[in-house]
Amino acid sequence: MFQLAxxxxxxxxxxxxxxxWVFGFPIVLAFALGLAFRNSGPGELQVGVAAGPGDRxxxxxxxxxxxxxxxxxxxxxxxxRLRTGRIALLVLPGDPVVYRYDSxxxxxxxxxxEVDDVLQRARGRTxxxxxxxxxxxxxxxxxxxxxxxxxxxxNLLGSGIWGVGFSVVQARQKKLLKRFMATxxxxxxxxxxxxxxxxxxxxxxxxxxxxxxxxxxxxxxxxSLATLAGITILGAFAFAGLGLLVASRARTIEGxxxxxxxxxxPMWILSGTFFSYARFPDAMIPFVKALPLTALxxxxxxxxxxGAALASLGAPLAIVAGxxxxxxxxxxxxxxxx
Amino acid sequence: MAxxxxxxxxxxxxxxxxxxxxxxxxxxxxxxxxxxxxxxxxVVEVLGEPWRExxxxxxxxxxxxxxLQETQLAEKLTVAETLGLFRSFYRRSHTxxxxxxxxxxxxxxxxxxxxxxxxxxxxxxxxxALVSRPELLFLDEPTTGLDPHSRRQLWEIIRRFRAAGxxxxxxxxxxxxxERLCDRVAxxxxxxxxxxxxxxxxxxxLGADHVVDFALKEGGTPDDLVDILRAMGGVTAVRTGxxxxxxTVVELHxxxxxxLALLQARGVELSLLTTHHATLDxxxxxxxxxxxxxx
Numbered sequence: 001m002f003q004l005a006x007x008x009x010x011x012x013x014x015x016x017x018x019x020x021w022v023f024g025f026p027i028v029l030a031f032a033l034g035l036a037f038r039n040s041g042p043g044e045l046q047v048g049v050a051a052g053p054g055d056r057x058x059x060x061x062x063x064x065x066x067x068x069x070x071x072x073x074x075x076x077x078x079x080x081r082l083r084t085g086r087i088a089l090l091v092l093p094g095d096p097v098v099y100r101y102d103s104x105x106x107x108x109x110x111x112x113x114e115v116d117d118v119l120q121r122a123r124g125r126t127x128x129x130x131x132x133x134x135x136x137x138x139x140x141x142x143x144x145x146x147x148x149x150x151x152x153x154x155n156l157l158g159s160g161i162w163g164v165g166f167s168v169v170q171a172r173q174k175k176l177l178k179r180f181m182a183t184x185x186x187x188x189x190x191x192x193x194x195x196x197x198x199x200x201x202x203x204x205x206x207x208x209x210x211x212x213x214x215x216x217x218x219x220x221x222x223x224s225l226a227t228l229a230g231i232t233i234l235g236a237f238a239f240a241g242l243g244l245l246v247a248s249r250a251r252t253i254e255g256x257x258x259x260x261x262x263x264x265x266p267m268w269i270l271s272g273t274f275f276s277y278a279r280f281p282d283a284m285i286p287f288v289k290a291l292p293l294t295a296l297x298x299x300x301x302x303x304x305x306x307g308a309a310l311a312s313l314g315a316p317l318a319i320v321a322g323x324x325x326x327x328x329x330x331x332x333x334x335x336x337x338x
Numbered sequence: 339m340a341x342x343x344x345x346x347x348x349x350x351x352x353x354x355x356x357x358x359x360x361x362x363x364x365x366x367x368x369x370x371x372x373x374x375x376x377x378x379x380x381v382v383e384v385l386g387e388p389w390r391e392x393x394x395x396x397x398x399x400x401x402x403x404x405x406l407q408e409t410q411l412a413e414k415l416t417v418a419e420t421l422g423l424f425r426s427f428y429r430r431s432h433t434x435x436x437x438x439x440x441x442x443x444x445x446x447x448x449x450x451x452x453x454x455x456x457x458x459x460x461x462x463x464x465x466x467a468l469v470s471r472p473e474l475l476f477l478d479e480p481t482t483g484l485d486p487h488s489r490r491q492l493w494e495i496i497r498r499f500r501a502a503g504x505x506x507x508x509x510x511x512x513x514x515x516x517e518r519l520c521d522r523v524a525x526x527x528x529x530x531x532x533x534x535x536x537x538x539x540x541x542x543x544l545g546a547d548h549v550v551d552f553a554l555k556e557g558g559t560p561d562d563l564v565d566i567l568r569a570m571g572g573v574t575a576v577r578t579g580x581x582x583x584x585x586t587v588v589e590l591h592x593x594x595x596x597x598l599a600l601l602q603a604r605g606v607e608l609s610l611l612t613t614h615h616a617t618l619d620x621x622x623x624x625x626x627x628x629x630x631x632x633x
Contacts, residue, residue, distance in 0.1 A: 003422060003426035006423075007412065010419060011412055011414045011415065171412075174408075174409065174410035174411075175409045175410065176409060176410065176412065178374060178406060178409070179409040180427075181374060182372055182399070182402075182406065183424065183427040184396040184397070184399040184429075185427040
């Protein structure tokens, strides 16, 4: 079994593409998303001022606010830019002043508040209550803090299913599985060798991604490292089981690729990797929460962001373990050995 | 049903060949014997044991060496790593160095499988079968698609294995290979054994030791000519196929001049004339009316 696991690992690290997808890709993704959503705030809001009497004065006034950048635009250009989201709001100077914007866009509503504030103050409004801004950037509340545990979960899912699925189906397609069947090798050893080799790579994956988040963005782990390790091991086992299940019957790489996407795509979207699943309609939430990746992401975030203890994570971890155990059992039952 | 009504006994220490065209049922037969395919019925015993699930089956597998027809070994592993992996499945095995010496791949021990030539890959596949120190070696078309040099290297490996007391069951569709390697052969066609014996016995069963193939310049095979040839002394069989006529003859030195005299008397010219010693190919043609190589 050790030799099988060793062979599996050698095949893996001699495949540069696979190494990139497992280690490089999540890091590149974290880097890109971390930069895109870095906490410099939304930046200057782009607003348009419709060409007409008094347009320049209004534009100059709005520009003087540090939060706004105003441009004078003719009607056609303004409409186009508004539609494509390049300006958040269009001001039509006059009496009354008209704000044209899409009220479902957060940015536009922000611009509406800011523009109105600037214009009203310029016309002489004073604030009856004195206020002061106290800005805080707390680690743990940034997007990158949300993202890193999600990427970790996604990576465990991807490498579990890809790593196991492809090698099983490839061995079956190349009749290598049949050749192994012609030796005294125990079948359970073959399946366990996947789990063993996954475990070794798991350590590297987790260290790479968590270490990167730490160094680059200062994403810390609030909970204990041992708890984090325990959760990732459980997740890796569960997804290796799922990978075996996906690969248990397929005869061709094409066939198994389709199955893998069928399994993984819904989870990437639904399980709160890139954004909170609370955005989905309430009716979907129980279903979303029953997915293994959702449960794993919840548990990882609880540990990394909230510093939760292992004992408080019983429910999500039970879901992860349940998926793993059930899919492993079914895989063992229906596995096509030749 | 790929195979039906097969009744074979293979003795310890012999080299037994299953011979036949593609689709004759050779692979099905050998995989049933290897315990990889379950037979629909009948009795299979290997080294005196029936195939069983679990520990008994694994104990039997310890004593076998198996090379399958289509296995592609992991390309990213080196030769030594591949052998190390297969070695780990057995309790009592050759070391990697020993088995590399057996198949003369010592200089390739660090090479990745992907970089090996066809002949080297095949020798590695046989090495994976030999690593278990088998009593019985199964080889399914070990030399198909190999160049003559690689083929001879593999024959040499098989001969050495036998010299050390091993038993071999191999399938092939090269009659020459069977004649050179096998003590006994079973010729298979459409899932049945149509002839069984030593290569010498099977060739002797033709009742003649030479085959003359010829074709006429104007083409065709006139019926009256075929009748005259059948009646000619020393000719045991006449076969026609397309424009070719094939005679099985006992005494080539008498039959050939007689044939030439006959053709001259009829005023026809030859466009082809060849003769060869009768082979297992001719046995197959005599039994089935088909050429082995074309099928």
